[in-house]
Amino acid sequence: MNGKEVRQILAQSIKRLRENRAMSQEDLAFNAGISIPFLSDIERGNKWPSPETVAKIATALKIEVFELFYPELMNDKNSSVFISKLVKEIEVSQKTALKNLCKNYSIELQ
Numbered sequence: 001m002n003g004k005e006v007r008q009i010l011a012q013s014i015k016r017l018r019e020n021r022a023m024s025q026e027d028l029a030f031n032a033g034i035s036i037p038f039l040s041d042i043e044r045g046n047k048w049p050s051p052e053t054v055a056k057i058a059t060a061l062k063i064e065v066f067e068l069f070y071p072e073l074m075n076d077k078n079s080s081v082f083i084s085k086l087v088k089e090i091e092v093s094q095k096t097a098l099k100n101l102c103k104n105y106s107i108e109l110q
Contacts, residue, residue, distance in 0.1 A: 004045075006069070010054070011045040013068045017061050018043075031060035 018028050029039040033056055034049075041047035042057075049057070058065045102109050 007045050007048055010049075010068055011043050013070075014039075014057060014061075015043040017063065017068075021061065023061075028057070028060055032056040 014028075018025070023031075025036050025039050025043070029036045032039070032053070034053060038047060038049075039057075042049050042053075054068065055065055058068055099109065101107075
């Protein structure tokens with residue numbers, strides 16, 4: 001993946017998330033403390049925001065910054081699949097950690 005592809009992922013994510021929240025560019029720009037033309041340039045992939053601006057946009061969208069870089073989170077169907085996989089991975093990790101902890105203290109699991 002190159003820089004141009006990363007920029008496109010960010011641009012598409014911001015636009016999709018904004019639209020999913022029924023926010024105008026004006027609303028998001030105001031809430032993020034940036035200008036509408038700058039937001040428009042970001043959404044078209046023409047401008048690359050600073051990390052501080054990315055954080056402001058994420059906060060205005062009420063998400064974590066990392067979510068802007070996961071294209072699979074960009075639609076409801078894919079995000080539910082992603083979340084299901086994440087929950088499964090967490091469950092497996094928890095079970096493994098619990099087994100190891102019990103083993104260390106010579107406790108049998110039922």
